[in-house]
Amino acid sequence: MEYVSVILCRNCGSRYVEVNEWTQDKKAVFHCRTCGKKEIVEWFTLGRCQVTQTELQKARDTKAKPGKYER
Numbered sequence: 650m651e652y653v654s655v656i657l658c659r660n661c662g663s664r665y666v667e668v669n670e671w672t673q674d675k676k677a678v679f680h681c682r683t684c685g686k687k688e689i690v691e692w693f694t695l696g697r698c699q700v701t702q703t704e705l706q707k708a709r710d711t712k713a714k715p716g717k718y719e720r
């Protein structure tokens with residue numbers, strides 16, 4: 650098994666975050682399919698794989714927040 654980082658929406662907690670749009674200057678537009686929030690991200694992108702519900706919960710439990718970093 651390998652460690653991966655999971656992108657979660659900070660607004661609604663959704664894991665349905667995708668990149669389906671790019672700016673003219675090739676920055677990714679991250680989009681939450683659940684709540685519709687969008688944000689331009691320049692130096693990061695995302696990939697997909699399947700994980701178990703247990704592993705997904707671990708990602709939620711260790712998510713970075715202001716004043717608290719991921720473990």
Ligand SMILES: [Zn+2]
Pocket residue numbers: 658659660661662663681682683684685686
């Ligand atoms: Zn959201």
